[in-house]
Amino acid sequence: MEGTTSSSELGAVVVGVDGSEPARRAALWAASEAARRERPLHIVYAADTDGRALYASVETIERVxxxxxxxxxxxxxxxxEQHPELAVxxxxxxxKPVPSLTRSAALRGTIVVGSRGLGGFSSLMLGSVGLKVAAGATTPVIVVRGPDERAEAGVVLAAVRDxxxxxVARYAAREASLRKSSLRLLHVWNVLESVGNVVTMLDNVEEIAGEEVQHLTTVADRIREEFPDLTVHATAEKSRSVAxxxxxxxxxxxLLVMGGRRSSGYIGRTLGRVTHTLVHYADCPVQLIPRRDGEEGDQS
Known part of the structure; x- marks a missing residue:
């Protein structure tokens, strides 16, 4: 990915609204996030009046x-009412919505979008605008997911592969510090992907497991060094389904923090199989951190 943010500071917050309840919820969540960061909040409504101009009357455009x-x-x-001190x-x-949000975020940092939330099965799914923003963003994107009313867990979760x-872990550590929460670094590895389908290679499982855990340990040690006041838990799990x-x-x-896709393909340059699943089905907000071009590829 181009332009991943490696700054030691979290940026300002941009949120899109469209009159829907999920977007309103995302805006309120974004306001709390901006307040935590002590950064301004920028609210965008993309009227798409340029696109409507060819077929809509002047009166219609003005009503929009x-x-x-x-x-x-x-x-x-x-x-x-909730954040009287916040600069908005x-x-x-x-x-259109997607270019309007990405253009604003190029200067202001993190984009926040809501899930579709229409009720029933469709409430699990991310809407088309949110999906396009998440797929193509070159700045961090947070998809606001999870139940409306839930007690805080006091944990920020970061998915770590190597x-x-x-x-990604640094972003999560800053978020945890702002929330006065603990940080959980979670590494999930698929033994079948690691050794292939050749049964004789299963003899190497223990060696592979040690290598997988070492990746996590290296990241955890670095985060503990850089954030000495933060409680950091590092866990590794073996599963057939990372997502x-x-x-x-x-x-x-x-909050779940994870990196975007490392190589081009699938759905845009950010969403692979794992990240695509998480923005649709996670039980808490998901923050996607864009990656640099040239990082070698997983399926995330």
Whole structure:
């Protein structure tokens, strides 16, 4: 990925609204995140009036813009009630939602989007705008997931595969520090992927397991050194489903932080099989950290 953020500071927060309840929830969550970071919040409503101009009347365009302004004002007012000290700006965009959000985040840091949340099975799934933002972002993206009302777990969870995930672990450590929470570094490895399907290679499982744990230990030791006041737990699990273990672990976390896809392909440059599953099914908000071009590839 281009332009992964390796700064020691978490950036400001950008959130998109569209009048839906999931977007409103995402905006309130984003406000809390911005307050924790002591950074401003930027609320975007993408009216797409440029795209409508070819077939809509001037009156229709003005109604759309008026509705957008009212939504932005209402959202900002609701946030001000909960976070009166927070600096909030709003933007009525003329373009489509995805480029409007990514353009704003290029200057302001982290994008927050809501899950679809329409009820029933569809409530598990991420909407098309959120999916496109997550797939193509070059700045961190947080997908707000999980139940509306849930007691805080006091844990930030980070998915760690190897030393290339040190930047991901740093992001998670900063989030945990802001929340005064503990950090859990979780490494999940698939023995079948590691040894292939040749039965005779299973003799090497213990050796492979030791190598897998060493990757996690290296990252954990570095994080403990850089964040001496943070409680860090490092655990490794063997499973046939990396995504399944992470979804289950997300039930006991306030935020799951993981790196985007390391190689191009699948759904955009960020979403692979594992990350795609997590943004649809995780039980807590998921923060995706873009990777650098040239990092060698897993399926995440």
């Amino acid at each position: 813009r008026k509705a957008g302004r009212e939504l932005l004002d209402e959202t900002a007012a609701a946030i001000a 700006t709003t933007e009525l965009g003329r373009g 030393e290339n995930d040190l930047d 399944g273990v992470l979804v289950e672990a997300s039930q006991n976390a306030d």
